[in-house]
Amino acid sequence: MAEEESIAVHPAGGQSHRQWAGRLWRLVLKELREIFRDRRTIVTLVLMPILIYPLLALVFQRFLLNSLTGPQESVFSLGVETELDMKLLTQQLQLGQEILDRRKAAGRDPGKEPELPKFAWTFMQKHSIERNVANSDIHLGLIAERAATSETGLAAPLTWQLFFRSGTQTSVEALHFVEDRLKALNESLVDTQLREEGIAVAVPAAVDRHPIVFTGAPVFSLAALIPLILVLTTMTGAVYPAIDLTAGERERGTMEMLIAAPVPRLALLLAKYVAVLAVALLTAIVNLTGMTITAQSTGLATMLFGEAGMTLVIMFKVFLLLGLFAAFFSGVLLAVTSFARSFKEAQAYIIPLMLICLVPGVVCLLPGLEFTAPMAVVPLVNIVMLGRDVLEGDVAPGLAAAAVLSTALYVIAAIAIASRIFGTDAVLSGGPSTWGDVFRRPFERQPATSAATASFILALIFPCYFVAAGTLAQLRHDTPAQRVVKSGLVTALVFVAIPAAIAVFQRVRASTGLGLRRPRVMAVAGAALLGVAVWPFAYEIFFVNEWIGISRLNFENLELYRNAATELRRLPLPLLLAMVAIVPGVCEEFFFRGLLFSAFRQALSATRTIVAAALLFGLFHVVSGNAFLPERFLPSVFLGLILGWVRWKSGSVIPAMIMHSMHNAVLLTVTYWQTELLGRGIGIEEESHLPLTWIGIAAVAAASAAWMLHWAAQQANRKVNWNIEPGIERTGQ
Amino acid sequence: MITVHELTKRFVSGGKPFTAVDQLSFCVRAGEVYGLLGPNGAGKTTTIRMVIGLLRSDGGYAEVDGHRTSGAPDEVKSRIGLVSAGDGVYPWLSVREMLLFFADLYGVPPRQARENLKSLGRLLDLTELFERRCAVLSTGQRQRVTLARALMHSPPVMLLDEPTRGLDILGSQVVIDYIAGLRDKGKAIILSTHRLDEAERLCDRFGLLHYGRLQQEGTLAELRDATGCQNLIDMFRKLLQPVVAGVPV
Numbered sequence: 001m002a003e004e005e006s007i008a009v010h011p012a013g014g015q016s017h018r019q020w021a022g023r024l025w026r027l028v029l030k031e032l033r034e035i036f037r038d039r040r041t042i043v044t045l046v047l048m049p050i051l052i053y054p055l056l057a058l059v060f061q062r063f064l065l066n067s068l069t070g071p072q073e074s075v076f077s078l079g080v081e082t083e084l085d086m087k088l089l090t091q092q093l094q095l096g097q098e099i100l101d102r103r104k105a106a107g108r109d110p111g112k113e114p115e116l117p118k119f120a121w122t123f124m125q126k127h128s129i130e131r132n133v134a135n136s137d138i139h140l141g142l143i144a145e146r147a148a149t150s151e152t153g154l155a156a157p158l159t160w161q162l163f164f165r166s167g168t169q170t171s172v173e174a175l176h177f178v179e180d181r182l183k184a185l186n187e188s189l190v191d192t193q194l195r196e197e198g199i200a201v202a203v204p205a206a207v208d209r210h211p212i213v214f215t216g217a218p219v220f221s222l223a224a225l226i227p228l229i230l231v232l233t234t235m236t237g238a239v240y241p242a243i244d245l246t247a248g249e250r251e252r253g254t255m256e257m258l259i260a261a262p263v264p265r266l267a268l269l270l271a272k273y274v275a276v277l278a279v280a281l282l283t284a285i286v287n288l289t290g291m292t293i294t295a296q297s298t299g300l301a302t303m304l305f306g307e308a309g310m311t312l313v314i315m316f317k318v319f320l321l322l323g324l325f326a327a328f329f330s331g332v333l334l335a336v337t338s339f340a341r342s343f344k345e346a347q348a349y350i351i352p353l354m355l356i357c358l359v360p361g362v363v364c365l366l367p368g369l370e371f372t373a374p375m376a377v378v379p380l381v382n383i384v385m386l387g388r389d390v391l392e393g394d395v396a397p398g399l400a401a402a403a404v405l406s407t408a409l410y411v412i413a414a415i416a417i418a419s420r421i422f423g424t425d426a427v428l429s430g431g432p433s434t435w436g437d438v439f440r441r442p443f444e445r446q447p448a449t450s451a452a453t454a455s456f457i458l459a460l461i462f463p464c465y466f467v468a469a470g471t472l473a474q475l476r477h478d479t480p481a482q483r484v485v486k487s488g489l490v491t492a493l494v495f496v497a498i499p500a501a502i503a504v505f506q507r508v509r510a511s512t513g514l515g516l517r518r519p520r521v522m523a524v525a526g527a528a529l530l531g532v533a534v535w536p537f538a539y540e541i542f543f544v545n546e547w548i549g550i551s552r553l554n555f556e557n558l559e560l561y562r563n564a565a566t567e568l569r570r571l572p573l574p575l576l577l578a579m580v581a582i583v584p585g586v587c588e589e590f591f592f593r594g595l596l597f598s599a600f601r602q603a604l605s606a607t608r609t610i611v612a613a614a615l616l617f618g619l620f621h622v623v624s625g626n627a628f629l630p631e632r633f634l635p636s637v638f639l640g641l642i643l644g645w646v647r648w649k650s651g652s653v654i655p656a657m658i659m660h661s662m663h664n665a666v667l668l669t670v671t672y673w674q675t676e677l678l679g680r681g682i683g684i685e686e687e688s689h690l691p692l693t694w695i696g697i698a699a700v701a702a703a704s705a706a707w708m709l710h711w712a713a714q715q716a717n718r719k720v721n722w723n724i725e726p727g728i729e730r731t732g733q
Numbered sequence: 734m735i736t737v738h739e740l741t742k743r744f745v746s747g748g749k750p751f752t753a754v755d756q757l758s759f760c761v762r763a764g765e766v767y768g769l770l771g772p773n774g775a776g777k778t779t780t781i782r783m784v785i786g787l788l789r790s791d792g793g794y795a796e797v798d799g800h801r802t803s804g805a806p807d808e809v810k811s812r813i814g815l816v817s818a819g820d821g822v823y824p825w826l827s828v829r830e831m832l833l834f835f836a837d838l839y840g841v842p843p844r845q846a847r848e849n850l851k852s853l854g855r856l857l858d859l860t861e862l863f864e865r866r867c868a869v870l871s872t873g874q875r876q877r878v879t880l881a882r883a884l885m886h887s888p889p890v891m892l893l894d895e896p897t898r899g900l901d902i903l904g905s906q907v908v909i910d911y912i913a914g915l916r917d918k919g920k921a922i923i924l925s926t927h928r929l930d931e932a933e934r935l936c937d938r939f940g941l942l943h944y945g946r947l948q949q950e951g952t953l954a955e956l957r958d959a960t961g962c963q964n965l966i967d968m969f970r971k972l973l974q975p976v977v978a979g980v981p982v
Binding site: 023026027030033034037038252253254256257258259260261262263264423444 | 785787803806807808810811813815817819820821822823824825826830834835837838839840879882883
């Protein structure tokens, strides 16, 4: 044991990011190794597509194809008593058909008659005809009833008793076919007889049919089936690995030793998530390949996607959607199965979930259902509707962005929940896990919210913000002042009230967890100056959008912006400054540079924390109400990076709040007094760069502000490259 | 090395709260095997889980090598090797893969991990089993793999909860001998077992636990003096006897 004795303790906390990434990758590999060596995975992965899809294709062909094609290919099965009846009926039908054909040629009946179908004749006794129709052995039963003599002395009349199965399409079609031809024959004979008698017949109400072929988009698109199929395939792929890697750990007795290791549970669950996602993706790809082959070979592909069949573009779209569905289900199933302590328990949770998840897939088949803003943030419904619209080639970018972003946040929240519940007291000690375990209030005060809780808050406030902003945009009866006030209230509710309530519940210290520390005066002054100086750079970044291919404000948005600016100019400036500049500045910073920054800072370096918070800040600004504004991403990220730097440098969120508010206030004031400023020769043409002098002045002011913040930090005895804020312990690196 | 101070844990069973561990205090020095003994439900496993941080205590604290479980969980976990009665194995991994996986979890560099593997394989007679899938191992082999797994990162502290459960006499002897070797190397060990004969031979001090409370603590000699019994079995019988008005019945 000499070698063993020489080993030092290897705390996990002392590893670099690269080592961490390597370790995470090895964790994933171990999970994948376990899954792929298990025969049950192979059954789900390989045998399912081989067995299921040919069967599924048969079902489709049998029911779907038959219901969508006309009766051209039909074979009517007719039952009569004797060969004589068959010959008589055939003769009468042929005569009737000839009459119909003549009428058609004369233009009297322009309706498109079906081609003469094939008949399959069956001879049976009179009493069994009705039973055979009822049993669907024949489509139509015919009994010829002949009168012995005629009162008029004419040829003995014949009455065909027709037996059909109401509600069965082919049976009704056979009935109509026979009736129409016999009616034509009868009419023709009556007409001839009357003409022979010299009687002219005037029909009081003639009818002409004018069939119209609908050339617009089909009411029911078969492409809408694809999201349902994606739900089924990705869920099928994710179910088994999700159970095995969570409940399976406990059942095998490996959970305890896994969580006894010095690895954060979030990292363990992240590795499990990647493994589940990999299997879900792989299963879905194998399934889709099987489906594609089946669809192409059976002709279903043409029905689903038109004459071109399944093109590369469609395959690419389906693959992207597949990734989205797999990402969603992997997260959700991992979270659900984390509550379970055995395979059996996990299955009991998952079966109802699977049934619930099928509902959006089926609902999106409903004709006329539109993808609306509230739907864009409803889990699963959003990606199902997005999938349908993408495949139909008609998708709104704003709704698509909201659906993807909200789904990403839900996945992060699901992993966070799974990491909170996996290996908790209840799971280990055998009691039932509850939501209380997820939201358990800590006994001691926390320096900051955990990354898991922060993810959960993100997933909660994004849909709230999206729906609230969308609803506000719809309130047409409100006055501009009411709208501005309501917008401020929504911002405060979403970015302050919800995070603050959770922070209080989690016993988070305001100073370290929210950055609510008293800053140095110089830091406040520097931040205010930076807020004034930074807008020209944010403005110029709009031009970068054009350079990298993201269009700037289009004509429609420009008009909306001008209208909004005109409307705002009618309101008092102090109200606007309060509700449009200060409230968003303070509230957004409370969340992004306050709670979120402190949460990320526990696990990430200062640079990564600043970048992560800025990226999320940018994403929140891209989706606003129902509008998709990609041109706002870069300027918002730019501003977020500077705000993050200010937060880090000053050690407080208050300077960031001041800078953000100042930035908003400057832009708002310039917009408010735009006409007056232009009248005095101060201003710029729309769509043009700022004068170099302006940029030069702004650069000097920004440099001065940065120096002030740096000086303030030095005065506070904070090193430039400090790794940790006072009172915050880093645990994850 | 290990300090447990007024550690308390409460559970709710059938809607009623009960205290599984009640203000438990003891300490274990380096190079000492501490026998945590008691009947089923006495609170031994719960105590061990709280020491390593798998369960959160409702009061008191546990410290390992100067680090509190509540304050620095990863520091504590990295210093502990845990062997639990219910430990399982990953059926589809080979013994080598599983042991190296756990070494990796504890941050042992790959080269060092391979050396440890070799050394532990020799000492626990596992070398022949390295390439076998864990699913095909016998109970004794699994227990040795579990012990090796807990030692892959050379922890200074070992928490052993029923490490010989399910083993035959020979298998138990291998484990017992190995634990004695660990003590000689200066590791602090908490051993929880129902095999009182093994405990008597192996442990330096004992804590007799009942209803979550420490009833007696000391060396075997001290316990003999305190209880008037000669061996642990008799001490246990006495411990479990119902008491009416201070008189055993």
